[in-house]
Amino acid sequence: MKYVGEAPQEELATGEHSTRNRVARSILDHGPSTVSELAGRLGLTQAAVRRHLDALVADSVVEPREQRVYGSRGRGRPAKAFALTDCGRDAFDQSYDKLAADALHWISKAAGGGEKGEAAVAAFARARVAGQGEGYRQAVEAADPDRRTEALARALSADGYAATARSAPNQQGEQLCQHHCPVAHVAEQYPQLCEAETEFFSDLLGTHVQRLATIAHGDGVCTTFIPRSASSGDTARSSTPQTTHHVSESNAGRNPA
Known part of the structure; x- marks a missing residue:
């Protein structure tokens, strides 16, 4: 998506690798991220990050999610985190x-x-x-x-x-x-x-x-x-494979029937 009349310095400085791809790649590497986190990692303004995220959301590459908060929650609503969609992951996948x-x-x-x-x-x-x-x-x-x-x-x-x-x-x-x-x-x-x-x-x-x-x-x-x-290092580990697997009881990874 091009912005008529605009030539953001961030995009001009990236050469062949567009800033938008850098935003998506940062989310891939670090997981769901807020605007503030992305701006800090990429050295961009928050306004620039929001512009690129808007385009990525419109293209179904990323989607906003409510950010998980551990422990007591402070005042105000938590910042939204942006995560890659399946479509967004497909752009990076090279598996058959x-x-x-x-x-x-x-x-x-x-x-x-x-x-x-x-x-x-x-x-x-x-x-x-x-x-x-x-x-x-x-x-x-x-x-x-x-x-x-x-x-x-x-x-x-x-x-x-x-x-x-x-x-x-x-x-x-x-x-x-x-x-x-x-x-x-x-x-x-x-x-x-x-x-x-x-x-x-x-x-x-x-x-x-x-x-x-x-x-x-x-x-x-x-x-x-x-x-x-x-x-x-408190738990000693044998150098040979164990015969008993320590399997999690979590159902994460299992599709609900």
């Missing part, structure tokens, strides 16, 4: 969603469908995570005990998950946030992908972890809670 979904459907059908089919898909999901997870394991094991979640986030980001680590609101642990998921659309149909990833995180960090939210379930960010003991 239909091919992957068709392959998983074939695996399920070939195994006999029903519970056998679900088990076959789950086995594939675990094998997939294990195959790509060796680099994650090396990164975590090389990190200081209190920096393991951060190391995992960096390793995930290198694979396109735009992950960050931060203290949980209750200060009892950390939250691993994945702001992008290359297989989100496939995971909507096959939640075994999310479940296998959660099991892997638990085994990797040596503690029970809890999946609080997933992009596949309609949330803005995939969020995993990791107890403080995992990052502080």
